[in-house]
Amino acid sequence: MTKIFKTPFAAQGDKVAIPNEVQPDGAVSYTQGYGYDYERDQNTDPAAKDIEREKMNGIFHDITEAVGEMQTFGAAQWTVEAQPYPLRGLVYHKQKLWQSRIENNKEEPTAGNAWIELKADLTAGEVGAYNKEEANQRFQPLGNYTPAGHSYSKEESDTRFQPKGNYQPTGNYSLKGESYLKSESDVKYQPMGNYLTAGYSYSKDESDGRFQPKGNYAPTGNYAMKGESYTRPESDNKYQPKGSYQPAGNYAVRGESYTKRESDDKYQPRGNYQPAGSYQPKGNYQPAGNYAVRGECYTRGESDNRYLKSRGGTTLVYNGPGITDGQAASLSQDYRGRFMFFQDADGDYTTLAIFPEDWATMGVTSGSNGYAHLRLENNGRTLRCVYQGSNAKVSKVWVL
Structure with a gap:
């Protein structure tokens, strides 16, 4: 039993x-139960419990x-610790048995949207139904009834109507021959209305023979017979949209090969790389990294030919017979944006000047009263003397 x-x-x-929680010392808990320490040999293992x-x-x-x-x-008593309760979970609370009507129920059991009371002695009123006495007073036995007022009683019918027969309706009639019969009028006249002149419009038969019903028709053209071409749903199911697709072939299943992004992250493009040095793992190439594509940066030779080496000094870039009004001197490279100063025929140095763009005229002075107007042309490779005042003939050009 x-x-x-x-x-x-x-x-x-x-x-x-x-x-409930696992204990740091390995003691029994509801989460872990009896741990391994309880299995140790108590005769030899000091950690045995x-x-x-x-x-x-x-x-x-x-x-x-x-x-x-x-x-x-019949069910566990409701407690806050057991929340939330699942849908249709049963609990006992305040001498009543309740069933949850929602998922993750955190409400205290009470009549409403969250809980419903379960009981064996429900009354008709508790479920919104009529008891037998209320039903007998409110309704009549089931039968084939006609609604009240829907038909006449026999007495009302006998008083109101005469036996069925072929009777002339009551009315004010004209004598025979004084008026047309309906059939005569129908043959002789047409119904009153607003008629168009004969020939003004097509008859129904003419319109039906001449035109098709109004609708959304395709324009006249050379169409394939139904069944000779695919419908739009058939085409959509049979074919994929036009595009640039990978040609048919034997491809690796997804995951058996690297994607482009994975390959880009893992490998560098094939090419001629700088040999690895002694500080790198033994190999023939520079390790994978973020390198500039060939052509996107200058080589050392290109940089040496294009730019001056930075050494904190000056470089003589023109040493000639000198230029005066309207004359120009050719320079080895583009000197826009560089600090430049000049030496006149007497050996005096001028003030510093920076030419930001071609055709930007700058004024420089030399000595006590010499001055000149200069500018760069030809993408910074030509120095022109626009105007020379006093003794400021440019004979040497220096770049800082």
Whole structure:
């Protein structure tokens, strides 16, 4: 016979509460249960643990108390700790049995949208129904009834109507021959209305023979017979949209090969790379990295021919017979945006000048009263003397 736990195990015995969380010292918990320390040899292993009497009593007490609660009430009692309750979960609360009507139910059981009370002695009023007495007073026995007022009673019919026969309707009639019969009028006249002149419009038969019903028709053209071409749904299911597709072939299943992004991250393009140095792993090439594509940067030779080496000094870029009004001197490279100064025929140095763009005229002075107007042309490769004043004939050009 099934044991009914009216009294939980060790109700009056020595017991301690068992924690839910795993314990740092390996003690028993509801999450871990009895760990490996309880299996160690107590004769040889100092880390071995005893199965404590009070804790075992606590475990059996918890289990039998929960089983007894369900045996007594038919369901576990509602508690905040057990939330949330699932859809159709059963609980016992305030002497009533409740069923959850929603998922993740965190409400306290009460009549409403979240819970519904379950009971065997529901009354008609509790479910919104009529009891027998109310139903007998409110309704008549089932039958084939005609609604009140829908038909005349026999007495009303006998008073109101005469037996069925071929009678002339009551009315003010003209004598025979004084008026046309309906059939005569129908033959002789057409119904009154707003008529168009004969020939003004097509008759229905003419229109039906001449025109087709109004609708959304395709323009006249050379169409394939139905069934000789695919419909739009058939084409959509049979073919893919026009585009640039990979040609048919034997391809690797997704995951068996690297995608372009994976290959780009893992490998560098094939090419002629700088040999690895002694500080790199042994190999024939520079390790993969973020390198500029060939042609996007200058080589050392190109840079040496294009730019002056930065050494904190000056470079003589023109040394000639000198230029005066309207004359120009050719330079080796583009010197726009560079610090430039000049030396006149007397050996005096001028003030510094920077030419930001071609045709930007700058004024420079030399000595006590010499001055000149200069500018760059030909993408910074030609120096022209626009105007020379006093003794400022440019004979040498220096770049800082």
